[in-house]
Amino acid sequence: MLYSSLLFIYGFLPLSLLIYIITPESLKKTVLFILSMIFCALNSLKFLEFMIIYTFINYIAGAFIWILREKKALSAVPMFMGILFDVVMIFTFRTESFAFLKKNIPEEFFPLGISFFTLSAIGYLIDIYKRRIRAERNFIKFGLYLMMFPKIIMGPIVSYNTFKRMFKSHKSDLSEMGIGFTIFVKGLVKKVVAADTMYMLYTAVKNVDIWKMPFINAWLGMTAYMLCLYFTLSGFADMGTGIGYCFGFRFPQSFNYPVFSTKIRNFVSNWHIQIVSWFRRYVSKPLCKLGESRFYRNVIYIMTWCVIGLWYRFDANGLLWGCFIGLSVVVEKLFGRTKLLKATGIIYTYAVIMICAVFLSGESISYSFNYLLAMLGGNKIFADSLTLYLLKYYTLLLLICTYFSTNLFRNMVMRSGKTKLRMIMGIFSPIMTVFLLAICTALISYNGISEMILMKL
């Protein structure tokens, strides 16, 4: 069950919200944990079994690290064991390796969100080892950290410390719920309207022979892919965040309008913020301590992005994507003094990001290079009849998607201050939210679900 399904929106979500509201304050956590277990079980019982074992092993590992905290060397043992387990699990399900572990598990079984909660779990273990936090005694609390249903599917990930603080400041009331629904519907629109249509455009472009792909189509297709990826990931993150708000948890924002930035550095710092900062915190920072030189730090930076690339896509394509992104940031820093006009900055950042995205999207390295050739005009075709057709039907949509992938709209509302615009927005936004929910319902009504997720993370 994904968040973008009728059964979730018109079944699980309202019922669980109702149950949650009527339970007394002292039992709320337990009830939320049970609801999350039901959510897992509704995906499949296997998923619940997996999650419980997974949570339990990490819980035990955390407890052992804490018990042995006085002896640094000894406490590293449970930490490494725990991390090893998490890493083996993610490799088992995301790649073909460790196939013997999957013997009793049906082939189509995939614990959706594993890439996200693995990061949460590893971060938790390292934090205990570093004595930033205590091990959690309460299994339910820790279980919620990994399994809470608003965040389990590609939802926002936070460090355990932040999570605990969110728990303390947790409050659910009607206006909080209103914010939650607004964010949820925003995420749903991103997924169902933007990502799904951009995916159609991308597949329409890709449908032709790569050797005959015209220049314009190649750029259209890659723009569509990038927007589709952005709207899928941020859509799910928003839906998760929105549900979190409904239950009184203020999750942080995952994306801060990265796609059209003036610098690659801005793209990097606004893209999938919690994921990127997780890798910075647990991968690059410890390594940076080992060396001082600028060269060494740059190498570490690029390497971290290679790992992030592998996190998105575990093969040479993902590696290359990460590598190129890291490399372009480093190069940009070297020329950091060069003043650029805002428009020039946006164009050059866009071009670099698109060229990198070719590697994230292509099914193989050779395909990606062929695609790149098409983007550079190597096929010697500028446009064809398909270009006209696609431009005719997608230009408006592309413009709208582009507009909403920038912060222009938000800034307009924010800067308006106490003027009329804000009041109009206040009146307009509730109606708009319901209207958009209705649109999304119509769009998923045929299959009952919008399943395209682009990447199994």
Add this chain to the structure above:
Amino acid sequence: MKKSKLSDKITAVLIIIFIFSFLILTVFREKKEYSLSENRSLAPYPHFSVQSLEDGSYIRELEAYMADHFAYRDEWVSAKASIESDMCEKIVNGVYIDDERLLNADISDCSISAENITALNKFTEDYSGTVYFTAVPTSTGVYGDILPEYLFLDTEKNQMDSLYTSLDESIRKIDTYNILKMLNDNYIYYRNDTKLTSYGAYYVYRTIIQKLGFLPSSYDKYTIKHITSDFRGNLYSRCLYNGVKPDIIDVYSYSGGAEITNCTAYKNNGMSYRKKLNDTDFLEGDMYRMYLGEEEPFIRIKTSVNNEKKLLLIKDSYADCFIQFLIQHYSEIAVISPEHMEKNISYFVDPNNYEQTLFLFGIDSMENEKLFELINK
């Protein structure tokens, strides 16, 4: 700040009302088993078991159940078609939406199954009479040039050519593609369905009957009756798009000609009953069934023609409106629908009692590899 809090509260209340009203409407809605507009059975409530929960099939079925029985499903789906066709490409659930007509655009990987060709050749080998074969294009084959270029690859024409060449030489192939393509300014295909209209079927009949050794009856001999002008076909059922005009179903009757003296349908369990052709009772459900009524594996039609000529017609639904033209030429027509056969053909009829066998299929049926599984002994 105060304002935005108020507006958040209003949002919360409105959304809660919206979601809960559809939840309640869905739960207490009268559950139908069959959707007339979509012309298909709706998903049943899934059977609960630990096994089905374990492998996740329970939840998948529950999702399908929820989608099929969601309150005002038809309206939602129609709205989806309108929104999608306005918003971007005019393709909804694999159906291309043009102002004039709907077309199947889901033609990515269709290919004619080799099993069918083998079965047809085998049938011809064992058969004493002459075999005629016709594949009828779908509306996409005839009107496909209005599709966006990347979807229209002229596959049906190529499929037909390769099919005709791979069939045994003793099978007489009758091409209908060119004549239909030539006439495509006329109302030869339904706007909301992939199939031929009676008018289109008349031209197919003209082509075929000459090859079968008869002179075709001229068009003005027929009295044409409009049975309904509200027909929505299989393409409509897939997208529920209301913007294309509904279709007209016609019945052609030959004034003063031969009549049906006996029409009997046979079921897979051996039961048989008298069948009424062009039965307007069927206009309540899937209107296209009006021609032949309930789908049966075998129908035997006897006519008042006195020429002792007998035809075995092996067909799919494309031929339903075609049969009305054959009545003037044969004293007996045996109609076999392999899609509905559960038993071997010899259970119903011995092909060797018929000197001519005509295969008449929509080209899209030939993708079904099990189609001719039971036509050989």
